[in-house]
Amino acid sequence: MNERPPHTPKRPSRPFRSGGASQRRERPAGRPFGEWPEDVAILYGWHSVAEALRNPRRKLRRLMATENAMKRLVEEAVPLPFQPEIVRPSEIDRLLEPDAVHQGLLVECDPLRSPSLAEAAENDLILVLDQITDPHNVGAIVRSAAALKVGAIVTTARHSPAATGVLAKAASGGLEHVPFCFVGNLARALEEMKNSGVQVVGLDSEGSADLVDTPLRAPVALVLGAEGKGLRQLTRQTCDTLARIDLPGAIVSLNVSNAAVLALHIARRAIASKTAETTSK
Known part of the structure; x- marks a missing residue:
């Protein structure tokens, strides 16, 4: 990688x-x-x-x-x-x-324009990648993000693959629908998003609760770490909460691209449920 x-x-x-x-x-x-x-x-x-x-x-x-x-x-x-x-x-x-x-x-x-962090934070669902460097994985994540209407993907300018070539092929057209917001310092970017009202939830196997049982509300940013390493310590500390994904089968872990689509689906359903609840009042 x-x-x-x-x-x-x-x-x-x-x-x-x-x-x-x-x-x-x-x-x-x-x-x-x-x-x-x-x-x-x-x-x-x-x-x-x-x-x-x-x-x-x-x-x-x-x-x-x-x-x-x-x-x-x-x-x-x-x-x-x-x-x-x-x-x-x-x-x-x-x-x-x-x-x-x-x-x-x-x-x-030409590469597509990257939105500012403030623009990215205006979306109801944001994905944050903490040093996920494999272009095949990132491309698959982009494809899922496009399918689940993620507003932006936030990642560092360093320790991330370029949005071209192998990544673009794996994204299967998703790059045209989900912009990348590149930042210099991820922990600082998470703090800025929190200050603007974004709920920041880190995905971690040691999370205190299953993501399904974690109260989620828009705008929310899901933070994923690299396979093996997971979230870096400062990233973990900066999140509002850490959540895990509990699996019922014999294999209890997923690769990062599969974890991303499952987490995004859970978040999208939670956002829709909250919206419906608010509308009915």
Whole structure:
């Protein structure tokens, strides 16, 4: 698991060559796949690219598509801001890691704008990630967060994966719906959210009560720690309360992405119940 790098290596200086209906990039010597500068996000795969194309907030720079992928884009009426480069699958293969499943689509685009902490705190349900660094896990969490209408994901600028590539593919389009709010100090950010009225609940196996039995009200922020390490000590101390997730089966622990979707579902139901209760009065 890697920290969020301060930058990514710059695009290889070798220029593109025109080649019929497509443009080809030679594989740079000694590098297994293409690399881009830090201000470029790379999205690949059907859901990631289709959702980006549907998102008016995304500023696209380049779109590569195979003939089959292009046909599907047209059939499903996905908006196209400009004409894609029609390429063979191998043209995209050489720009990505060997095991990347791109389904004939790749986009170069600008990263989405990150909301301020104050803007993130205005949402009824917020997710906070405490040094969860695996892009597959974070991507799966983003997908669940989008499904359960999380308003923002708060995490540190360091010790978090970049919102591109593998993470974006695992998020399956969720990046277009759940913004990341990057902060310098997580404990300070939690204090600021608490001061603005957000209930901050940390998920911890040593929590005093099951999350189902913990009184939750909007706005609420659920805080998850990395697998194995869990929440850091200062993060634990800063939360309003710590809650656990009790499981009835033989295996009593979940990976962090599964724990996230279960916790978010519990919180979303609690918020809906509180809203219904308030409305009926």
